[in-house]
Every structure is written in structure tokens, then in C-alpha cells.
Amino acid sequence: MEQVRAALVLVAALLALLLSTPGLDDLRPNELSTPEEQARERAKWPGFAVDLATAVARVNEHVRVPLVDALVPLEVPFRLKQSWSLYTDGPKRVMRLEVRVDGRVVSRTGDPDYPWLTESLQSRRLRAMVARLVKEGESRNERGLTRWVGRRASEDFPGCREVVLAAMWGDWPGEELHEHHRFVVRAPEWQ
């Protein structure tokens, strides 16, 4: 019984390793697959390192990724995708969300002078939405998020007509920001 239990534990440990192999779990399947891509890397790194990385990328593409794909049905019901490339880099620019109600700034990310709604906008689940909206100019939840901000503005600033959510970008350390893109919602639909 102990042998069987240990064998099952070993299988589980190997499956976890396969699903989240450090260094491979966030690689594109076709990483380093073209001569141009390899040549670009050779300009930056020693040749043997690029050869080794290319060989590892092919093993990943032809062995690990198909096995991981085969295990997707096991992962999906409990949403257990084992990929842990957490916080690999910081943003190249400073970005903030600025909310203006009828032209007046009421909220700005990380600015205590304009605190309206920032507690909610910086909460764990909304923060990712806000970051995507500001960084990428679009988000799968952009319509819902902007409508919610509009509705909240109509509650806290009765009679307001227009809410602008502006993505403010600038170089580090961010003393001067300019508007990169914006979303505008208007009463009464806030769409």
C-alpha cells in the first residue's frame, strides 16, 4: 500500500512539473522556430546558449506542449492552470487612470488629492481591469467598467452629464503625464 501511495504521489508531482516546468511554462510553443528569430538572439547571446535554448524550445513544442494540451480537460473544471510567471517586469512608462466628471478631475490612480472611487478601482479584482484599460486601451470588460463608473458618478455627483476615463501616460518618474487615450460615457445610459 505504501508503495502504491508513493507511486501516486510521484505521478502527481511529475504532472505538476510537466504542467509548470520552470522556464518553459510561459514560452510560446513556436519560440525560436525561425532562422530570423535565432539570428536575432545570436546577436545578443553566445552561440552555444542559443543552440541550447533552441533545442529546449523544440522539446517544449513537440513533447511538453502536446502533453499539457492533453491534460487541459483535467485542469478546466477547477481552473487549475499551472503557470506561474508572476510579475516578470514593471511597466516601461508611468500610467494612471484619471476620471473627470463634467470636466472636473475627481479621481487619479495613486493620487490622494483625487480619491473618488480609488478604493474600489484598486481592489484586487478591479485593479487588473483598470490596468488593462489604461495600458492596452481595451479590455474585455471595458464597457461594463466604464458604465459602472458612470453610474457611480451619477449617484455621487447628482445631475452630472459626462464622465471621461482618461489613460494618462508619461516617462518615469511620471512628473508629467499626457492623455494617451480616453473613454467617454454620457448620461442617462452611461454607454
Place this chain on the structure above:
Amino acid sequence: MTAWGRFVTACSRQEDDRALQAVRIAVCCVVALDLLRVAQLGLVAQLFVPYEAGGMVGESHWAWVFDRVLPPAVAGPTLWATTLGCMVLGALGIAARPALVVGALAYAQLGHLDPGADLGIDRLLRTVMLLLAVGGPPALSPWRAFQGGAARLTRAWPRLLLLWVLVLVYLSAGTAKLVNQPAWVVPHGRPVLYRILADPLAGRLDAVAVQGWDWLFTLLGQGTIALELSAPLLLTRFAPRWAVGAVVMHLGIAGLMHLGMFSWGMLALYPAVYAGPVIDWLARRRRGLG
């Protein structure tokens, strides 16, 4: 003894069950508090409801199926309440195994409903919930689990598997950082950690006030990489010492970033490392006092 023999012995070893009792209670409490925070902000009917039904969610994963059971406007909030209820039961040790499985399933459906708000820590905690549901010791209430008396024993394998998952998490995070941005260890431009901690969208530091401290951010960044890449020490007798660095790192993240339950969720797993030494220390102290 062969390597396989040592592995079998390690998996079958009997140890105090309070480590896994503490992990279960802590994980359930962290998830429950995270869900309650959503309610406190008045966001349940927004974050867990599709746009067409009045909420925020624009696109869901194909595995979001609970809206076939209940109308979209109530499916998400019902799952929120189900997950919360299961976490409370799990923490109290009442029907904990089914509560952990059902809770993980409902929690996963919330993630499928809005994939953008379901992050790495959510996936990790669900993994741990299932591990505890399958291999954890019989769940006890917090007051029964930690009252005095003879130690209750359980097999070591679920705790070892949990430590293995933690090793993979840290190793993956460390290698991904290095592969994507070598400036973590080789200073080039503004330090990566500065850009993370002073990013207004995620960090709490004032980018202007701390911009002269590049050397400190570089050093802390290198320390982060060294810590993450040395995570296999978690499987050795040096685990408690290694974990001091990890605990400090997570407390630092909690204090310097707006990542919600991330740090607390990670710290909830550390009784797996610390419960043994703490229990031994308490026992020695009690003997000394006696």
C-alpha cells in the same frame, strides 16, 4: 536505502496533523475575506454579472456554464455566496472535504465567468484546496485542532506535495523573470523592482520620492531572484530558514503593492513549513516549564 525507498518512507512518515489543519483554516479564511471584501465594496452584482445583465463582465471563458442553471443576473452572485459558504465550512471543519471540492468548483466557475479577475493566486489556492480535500487529515474546527493533548498524526505526503508545488511556483516565477527581463540581475536603466513598486496601477511607492534609491531596488531585485531560484531548499532541512526570506518578501509585497489577497494567500501556505518547528518549540518550552 535506495532513493525510491527513501521516497516511500518520506511519503508514509507520520507527522503532527496541525500543519495541514492550519493551512486549511488559513486558506479558507483568506478566500472568504477576499470574497467579503468584494461585498464590502458593493461589487458582487457588478463583478460577477455579465454586461448584458447589468454587470461588468464582457467576455467569459467557454467553460462558464452556470448561467445555464440560473439566470445570468443571479448565477454569479449565487456562486459567490456558495464559495463563501464553503470556505466558512472549510475553515470551521464542518463537512470540510465536500466543502473544499464544491467551493473550489464554484470558485473556478467565478474565474471562468471573468477570467481577467482570476489570477495566479486563485489558481494556486484552488490547487491547495483540492490537495487538502483528497489528502488532508480529517478536518477539525480551529479550537479542536489546536487544543492541547496528544498529537494527532497524519501522513506526510500531502504536505510534501504542497511544498513541491510551492517550489515549482517560485522556480517558475524566478526563471520567467530572468528570461523576460535580465535587468533583474544585471542593472540596466531603471531597476525592474522600482518600476513595479512605483507603478501607480499596482504599487504604493511614490516614483519621484524613491527615484534616487536605484541601488536598493537593484539589490532587492537580485535578492528576489536569488530567493525564488533557491526555492528547492523548501524540500530540505533548511526550509524554515529559507522561508524567513519568503515571508519577509510576501509581507513586503503586502505593504508596498495593491495586490489584495496575494501575499496573504501565499502566507496561508507557510504553516506547511513552520508548523513542525513551532510545535516542537512549544513542546520543548512546555517540558522546560514543567
